[in-house]
Amino acid sequence: MQRNHNHPTIVTIEKIIDETPTVRTLVFSDEIMSNVLPGQFAMVWIPGINELPMSIMISKESGKAAFTVRKHGSASTGLFNIKVGEQIGIRGPYGNSFDIKEGKLLLVGGGTGLVPMMRLLTFVKPTDDVTILIGAQSKGEVFFEDLANSLLENNPHQVIVSTDDGSYGEKGFVTDLVEKLVSETHFDAVYVCGPEIMMYKTVQSAHSRGMFVQASLERMMKCGVGICGSCCVGEDLVCRDGTVFDGQHLSSNKEFGHFHRNKAGVLENY
Amino acid sequence: MNQLLYSKLGSLIKVEPSLATSIGQIQLDRPVMLASGILGISLDVFNRLYRSGAGAVVTKSLSKEPWEGYPNPTIFSVKGDGWINAVGLSNPGAPNFAKMIQPNQDVPIIVSLVGSIPEEFEMMIKEFKNCKVVAYELNLSCPHVAKVGLEVGDDPELVKKIVTTVKNTTNIPVIAKVGLGTTHYLNTVSTAIDSGIDAITAINTVRAMAIDVETQRPILSNKFGGLSGSPIKPIALRCVYEISSKYDIPIIGCGGISTWEDAVEFFLAGSSAIQLGSAVGDNWVNVFDEINKGILQYMKRKGYSKITDMVGLAKKS
Numbered sequence: 217m218q219r220n221h222n223h224p225t226i227v228t229i230e231k232i233i234d235e236t237p238t239v240r241t242l243v244f245s246d247e248i249m250s251n252v253l254p255g256q257f258a259m260v261w262i263p264g265i266n267e268l269p270m271s272i273m274i275s276k277e278s279g280k281a282a283f284t285v286r287k288h289g290s291a292s293t294g295l296f297n298i299k300v301g302e303q304i305g306i307r308g309p310y311g312n313s314f315d316i317k318e319g320k321l322l323l324v325g326g327g328t329g330l331v332p333m334m335r336l337l338t339f340v341k342p343t344d345d346v347t348i349l350i351g352a353q354s355k356g357e358v359f360f361e362d363l364a365n366s367l368l369e370n371n372p373h374q375v376i377v378s379t380d381d382g383s384y385g386e387k388g389f390v391t392d393l394v395e396k397l398v399s400e401t402h403f404d405a406v407y408v409c410g411p412e413i414m415m416y417k418t419v420q421s422a423h424s425r426g427m428f429v430q431a432s433l434e435r436m437m438k439c440g441v442g443i444c445g446s447c448c449v450g451e452d453l454v455c456r457d458g459t460v461f462d463g464q465h466l467s468s469n470k471e472f473g474h475f476h477r478n479k480a481g482v483l484e485n486y
Numbered sequence: 487m488n489q490l491l492y493s494k495l496g497s498l499i500k501v502e503p504s505l506a507t508s509i510g511q512i513q514l515d516r517p518v519m520l521a522s523g524i525l526g527i528s529l530d531v532f533n534r535l536y537r538s539g540a541g542a543v544v545t546k547s548l549s550k551e552p553w554e555g556y557p558n559p560t561i562f563s564v565k566g567d568g569w570i571n572a573v574g575l576s577n578p579g580a581p582n583f584a585k586m587i588q589p590n591q592d593v594p595i596i597v598s599l600v601g602s603i604p605e606e607f608e609m610m611i612k613e614f615k616n617c618k619v620v621a622y623e624l625n626l627s628c629p630h631v632a633k634v635g636l637e638v639g640d641d642p643e644l645v646k647k648i649v650t651t652v653k654n655t656t657n658i659p660v661i662a663k664v665g666l667g668t669t670h671y672l673n674t675v676s677t678a679i680d681s682g683i684d685a686i687t688a689i690n691t692v693r694a695m696a697i698d699v700e701t702q703r704p705i706l707s708n709k710f711g712g713l714s715g716s717p718i719k720p721i722a723l724r725c726v727y728e729i730s731s732k733y734d735i736p737i738i739g740c741g742g743i744s745t746w747e748d749a750v751e752f753f754l755a756g757s758s759a760i761q762l763g764s765a766v767g768d769n770w771v772n773v774f775d776e777i778n779k780g781i782l783q784y785m786k787r788k789g790y791s792k793i794t795d796m797v798g799l800a801k802k803s
Contacts, residue, residue, distance in 0.1 A: 220563060220565060222563030223563045223565055224559075224562075224698065224705065226698065226700040226701065259558075259559075261558075261559055261705070263698070263701040263703055264701075264703060266557050266558050266559075266707070267558035267559040267560075268558065290557075291557075291558065303700060303701055305698065305701070305705075307563070438555070438558055438560045438561065438573055438576070439560065439561040439571070439573075439767070440561075441561070441563075441767045442525070442766060442767055442770055443524055443525070443561065443569070443571070443763065443764070443766060443767040444523075444524075444525070444560070444561070444571075444573055444576075445524065445525035445526055445527045445528070445531065445546070446527075446576070448525070448527060448528045448530070448531050450528065450530045451528070451530035451531050451533065451534040453525070453531070456770060470530075477527065477578075478554075479554035479555060479576060480552035480553055480554050480555070480576055480577060480578050480579065481527035481546070481552075481576060481577060481578040482552050482578040482579070482582050483586075
């Protein structure tokens with residue numbers, strides 16, 4: 217019988233990779249999740265603990281996928297603490313994905329926002345000239361730099377790391393670097409995923425110069441299928457209309473970059 | 487015979503049917519509404535749903551204070567069809583919500599309210615005094631939160647007190663949403679009617695659960711939730727038919743409606759408008775226009791000029 221993507225499929229964690237002291241990648245076997253598009257997500261059930269939306273990470277092995285999680289709240293900490301051999305439930309994939317453009321590409325990722333960027337890198341063509349910016353607060357928080365380099369070994373490319381405190385790579389906010397890059401070079405497409413302010417500024421920098429830009433948004437989610445309404449941003453639902461939105465569309469959204477909703481649905485400032 | 491004549495006349499003079507309907511004093515341009523609990527926390531989304539063909543939107547059930555609801559998992563997809571949810575009535579609270587919808591001009595908004603005592607409903611309604619609201623819907627039927635919803639609906643004395651208080655607080659029409667609890671729902675309907683209610687929405691989700699066989703535990707964090715979608719449609723239809731057979735009260739049908747045929751079934755059973763929720767999860771916001779179009783074509787084919795022409799027709803002997 218064909219799998220109902222809304223129904224949780226139970227998978228077993230086979231391998232855990234420690235990316236930083238607070239970030240882990242959990243690898244599991246699942247053919248469908250191994251072939252999703254960049255920007256798509258799964259609802260991940262940690263039995264007895266919670267369920268949360270997770271961007272689906274690539275795995276080097278075929279037929280496998282992963283989740284890269286930073287321990288933060290109770291749900292993500294629950295997922296972070298899962299051990300090899302333990303089971304989780306996954307449903308999806310949900311959501312749309314980045315439009316794959318060709319030419320000179322700029323990818324901007326912060327923290328676990330790098331997950332869809334890594335998947336996007338598996339879709340670039342050998343002729344694409346790819347620049348990827350990895351933003352982190354400090355040296356200890358940097359991950360996926362080697363992975364990005366290895367995924368891009370056949371492309372003209374540049375992997376640039378910036379840390380807010382300057383302990384590694386370039387010093388400063390990644391958005392300042394974005395502004396500098398887009399003011400000097402025309403990119404055929406700019407893709408961003410990370411903290412909302414980072415996405416907001418990146419979209420502003422690129423869109424104001426007429427460049428094609430897309431961001432993969434994150435919001436508190438309950439259902440993941442467009443029923444509960446928790447993830448609305450203005451008139452858009454991240455789970456159903458996104459997660460990926462064009463800069464053009466986002467520029468007219470009054471909530472993007474300014475507000476998100478808490479679990480009760482009350483608007484809060486970023 | 488009259489029906490036949492009318493139908494023939496209708497097709498002769500090519501009357502363009504109208505989707506407009508009335509539920510007692512509530513006038514709507516279109517009969518398909520968004521049910522409570524679905525998507526209802528932003529005015530921008532309400533506007534979008536209205537543009538997408540919804541005749542009205544019913545808000546999430548609002549409480550006096552903001553409620554976070556239950557932890558995830560809050561929703562479960564039943565194999566085959568249908569959903570079980572225990573979102574737990576998460577909502578921003580009536581005061582925040584009233585502020586949010588205050589700029590509303592265009593969208594017919596029905597404010598759903600949930601509470602345990604009459605005074606809570608009274609206080610909440612006062613919050614909306616400067617808002618454009620077409621009706622209030624009292625949630626007497628949510629099956630998965632303690633002390634409210636179905637637990638209130640199951641208590642006839644409390645239903646009487648709440649409906650009486652609400653009717654004394656506002657001149658805007660008041661609807662009671664009923665469901666299947668431990669008290670026979672027809673008793674709840676009867677109590678609400680005796681207390682002055684203007685219309686009935688039937689039914690809410692049906693208390694249910696799901697267990698994962700691999701991990702051997704209930705899936706929803708609350709263990710129990712409410713079943714919605716196609717599996718409950720025949721039950722909801724039966725309830726609408728029973729209510730309309732027994733009482734002279736406007737009815738809004740709700741439960742598993744996802745196609746125009748479903749909608750028409752509910753009209754024929756005696757409801758003058760319908761609500762849907764799960765179908766949005768399955769077919770997204772296009773579902774409203776698709777159903778509207780289907781109803782219109784049916785009306786043309788049958789020669790009806792307005793929705794009320796077919797309300798309750800299935801009850802003919």
